[in-house]
Amino acid sequence: MSAEPHRCEDGTCITCGDVAVPLRVVSLDGERGLALCEDGAGRRETVEVALVAPVAPGEELLVHAGTAIAKSPSENQRVRLASAGPSGARTQGGRIAALFGRLRTPQRAASAAARRARRFSDGL
């Protein structure tokens, strides 16, 4: 067991944040109902998969406190939100693209957009 931190890793608490982390299945222990999974940085952990079985290597799971609680959204579901935007392309419900005519004055919008862009990019 590694050294115990005074706080959870990354300043996020598992239960308080209700965190579910996307992990990819590397291999399965079918007999014990466990999967070896890894995150984007290659860190691996053993995950209980009884709630989302059957799973296959390569699948992405949402994992909370060592247990997979759902399978990660499908590519289709992710793309649906991504297609909304100022280009006026197909949107969820068609509402979002139509709104750009109602943005506030260019001056305020520009400074507000700069603040928001910083704020959103900080989180990546």
Place this chain on the structure above:
Amino acid sequence: MKYVEEFRDPALGRALSAQILSLVEPGRHYKLMEVCGGHTHTIYKYGIDDLLPENVELVHGPGCPVCVIPMGRVDDGIAIAEREGVIFACFGDMMRVPGSRGTLLEAKAAGADVRVVYSPLDALRLAKANPERDVVFFAIGFETTAPSTALTLKRARAEGVENFLCMCSHVTIVPPLRALLDSPGFELDGFVGPGHVATIVGLRPFEFVPAEYGRPFVASGFEPLDVLQSIEMILRQLAAGRAAVENQYTRVVPYEGNPAALRAMEEVFEPRPEFEWRGMGTIPESALRIAGEYAELDAERRYPPPGERVADPRECQCGEVLKGAIKPWECRVFGTSCTPEHAIGACMVSPEGACAAYYNFGRLARRREPV
């Protein structure tokens, strides 16, 4: 992971913000509650509240399972941790929560064998590696976490691990929501609902919110656009005079929840007749205990804790913060004698507690940045 970027797109954020502006009535004050520490964190990390009109207020409910644990329960954990031969395993979330005699971290420094784990499976592994000791896992969290504990208890029994025990402090979300809605003078227009709790229990348990109390409830994801879209969906209902349960987090949450998780919880747990919540008093059937069939795995039977009720420090106003009655900066000790480095109450200990979120993201006063 790549797809996360799509849920943090600034252009979409601006669009949703504008749509929200178009839905609010000038002169009407809207109060929306989010009940999940993860949502609190997203709101303050990304400044979601600054993207909202002045008359839309976000308040934080009792969705942080660390923050709602009363001091007496922390004392119970420390008492078990101090027992001879016990390895006390808990999430890092709990290590710095103050009891009446100190924290689990301080108990560890004084010689108790307290170890941080990141899952109940970790605690089970500890038990297998230390067969001569009893490993007590301090199980906290709402319905998102309870199935993990239930499955691990089933696994311990199936694998014949007799030295794995659980001190169950899981709580459930519906009773405190109902208690809040029943509180005299409690004003609220809608809920930004806990997306991962809903992944387990589904949306049906929340139907009482519109049906009995006439308020919208939207199960929300955790990215900034998820939260903004959920707020938009609530305001759209209010503008139309509707109240319903809606699912913003459709990419993950099924209406019926996770049947395997519900079955595991049904098998391993039963509701406690009542449970004390920090700042909210005693709420009936709001927490879980290990059911009779799994009694031999219940740490509180093998190591009965003191079970004493301990009043919060007089200066602590966590209870009012947890009910959304005051904002963190309105607490008399916020940022002065209560800081993350020296926390008086649990809302400041947990990074997802409202007070810690406000403090860490610089909201030391009632000031919103105009956008």
